[in-house]
Amino acid sequence: MQYKNTYIKNIQRVEFTIxxxxxxxxxxxxxxxxxxxxxLNGERAAEVLKELAKDHKIDSIMTFGGEALIYPETxxxxxxxxxxxxxPTRQLITNGCFSKNRERIHQVAQMLEESGVNxxxxxxxxxxxxxxxxxxxxxFVEALRRYYKxxxxxxxxxxxxxxxxxxxxRKTKECLAYFDEFHVERNEGDxxxxxxxxxxxxxxxxxxxxxxxxxxxxxxxxxxxxxRVNELVxxxxxxxIPCNFPIGNIYEEDIATMLERYNPYDNIxxxxxxxxxxxxxxxVVKANRIPIDPEDYYSPCAFCKAVAAYGKK
Ligand code: SF4
Numbered sequence: 001m002q003y004k005n006t007y008i009k010n011i012q013r014v015e016f017t018i019x020x021x022x023x024x025x026x027x028x029x030x031x032x033x034x035x036x037x038x039x040l041n042g043e044r045a046a047e048v049l050k051e052l053a054k055d056h057k058i059d060s061i062m063t064f065g066g067e068a069l070i071y072p073e074t075x076x077x078x079x080x081x082x083x084x085x086x087x088p089t090r091q092l093i094t095n096g097c098f099s100k101n102r103e104r105i106h107q108v109a110q111m112l113e114e115s116g117v118n119x120x121x122x123x124x125x126x127x128x129x130x131x132x133x134x135x136x137x138x139x140f141v142e143a144l145r146r147y148y149k150x151x152x153x154x155x156x157x158x159x160x161x162x163x164x165x166x167x168x169x170r171k172t173k174e175c176l177a178y179f180d181e182f183h184v185e186r187n188e189g190d191x192x193x194x195x196x197x198x199x200x201x202x203x204x205x206x207x208x209x210x211x212x213x214x215x216x217x218x219x220x221x222x223x224x225x226x227x228r229v230n231e232l233v234x235x236x237x238x239x240x241i242p243c244n245f246p247i248g249n250i251y252e253e254d255i256a257t258m259l260e261r262y263n264p265y266d267n268i269x270x271x272x273x274x275x276x277x278x279x280x281x282x283x284v285v286k287a288n289r290i291p292i293d294p295e296d297y298y299s300p301c302a303f304c305k306a307v308a309a310y311g312k313k
Contacts, residue, residue, distance in 0.1 A: 008259050009230040011056040016045055016078055017236045018068040023097045026127040027201035028157055028192045036066070038236040041251070042077035045234060048255045049078060052232075053085035055256065060089035066236070069098035072108045076115035083116030091119040093155065096140035097132040109143035118150035121187060124179065125156045126171035134178050141182055154179060156189035159205050166205065194298040195305070206298060215300035216277040217243065223301065226264040226274055244301075244308040245270050269307060281307060 021036030022029075052058060061082045063075045075092060082090045092112065099105055112120065124137065144152060154176060159168040176186065192198050194206040218225040229242040239246035240258060245267055248258035264270040268288075272280030278300040285292055290310055297303040 005260055005262055007227045007229060007262055007264055009228050011052055011230060011232055012059045013061070013231040014049060014052060014058060015062045015064070015231070015233045016040060017065065017233065018063055018071055018074050019066040019236050021070055022066040022095075023070065024067070024095055024128055024131040026131065027197050028125075028127040028159075029197045030193055030195040031066075031197075038238075039071050040074055040234065040236045040238070042071070042074035044238070044250055045074070046077045046081040048234065048250050049081050050085060051255050053081075053087065058082075058085070058087045060091060061087055062091040062093065064093040067095055067098055068092060069094045069096075069108060072098070072111055075117075076111050079112075079115040079117050089119055090117055090150075091121065092117045093121040093123065095123045095128050095132055096137040097128075100136070102139060105139050106143045106147070109140065109147040112144075113148045113150070117148070120144070120148065120150060120152045121155040122153070122184075123157070124154045124172075124175050125158075125189075126168050126175055127157060129171070129175050134175060138179070141179060141184065145182065151185070153185045153187040155187045157192050158189055159192055159202060161191060162189065168202075193302075195302055199298075208298060211278070211294045211297070211303065212300055213279050213282070214277070217273050220299070220301055226270045229262070244304055245311075269304075269311065273304070278303070 017040070019036070019039035020031065020034060021039070049061065061078065063078055068075050079090050079092070098108070122137065122141070156162075156172050156176060158164070158172065159166050162169065192202065194202075199206070216225070217223050223243060224230055226242060226245075231242070233241040234250060235241055235246070238249040238251040240248050240250060240255065247262050264274055268284055269281060272284040276283070278294070281304060282294050285294075285307055290307065292303070292306050292310060294303045297306065
């Protein structure tokens with residue numbers, strides 16, 4: 001579908017960061033040890049999704065956190081609307097540890113099924129297990145087996161690749177084996193990026209290469225150029241983010257107005273990225289005396305994230 005604003009393509013995917021609070025303090029977490037500050041208003045988020053679905057053929061949504069199931073009602077409000085709008089893939093990623101109350105755990109599993117979640121990814125690895133007992137996750141798995149009918153996968157995080165032999169990956173394989181009796185599908189999982197806590201605790205596993213100055217948005221996995229937006233993240237503070245740079249806030253205006261107005265050339269950072277890639281961003285950073293050195297970062301996107309965070313201060 002061709003949207004009226006040429007910088008916006010059909011929005012195929014919408015991700016909702018439900019909250020930035022978590023039950024864990026994982027050593028691999030890309031968010032680091034940020035304070036918990038926001039949680040999304042479910043009603044408003046659901047309204048925004050409904051509006052978006054009128055103009056776009058959305059293929060998938062995802063809800064995650066922090067730990068999203070600290071607020072299961074919010075998660076379910078969004079999935080309910082996604083189901084009503086016939087969005088085919090409705091994903092949730094969770095660490096499964098949101099309550100110690102067995103009744104509540106079973107109630108939430110039921111709520112997830114009823115609201116229409118149909119692709120659930122459960123984080124299982126040594127990093128989560130350090131703070132969140134596997135028995136706790138097991139209770140949730142048992143509840144899901146009872147009430148939930150959608151796709152269900154274990155989602156590990158690997159240091160390097162799964163094939164790499166290191167103490168973390170060995171322990172993660174043990175954690176996965178803990179669930180063998182349930183015969184749950186296993187996703188190939190994520191490779192941990194050098195961001196947030198991972199830079200501190202797992203630094204020895206990351207090779208620092210010189211910055212790739214030829215980088216353009218869209219070159220890296222899960223990125224698209226800022227003048228061809230086809231995915232949105234709704235952050236837990238209400239910000240709407242195509243990639244790193246917010247274009248508005250759902251608590252301040254309606255999403256259609258925001259998308260109609262969007263012009264990536266209005267923002268000095270995204271303009272620079274579009275015109276000259278990461279070199280352009282470096283030049284803007286230098287010209288504005290922003291104290292961020294690209295060579296301190298493992299990737300162009302990590303550098304860009306630091307610049308966006310500085311811009312929010
Ligand atoms: S450089 Fe920034 S805007 Fe471009 S893809 Fe990476 S994170 Fe997104």
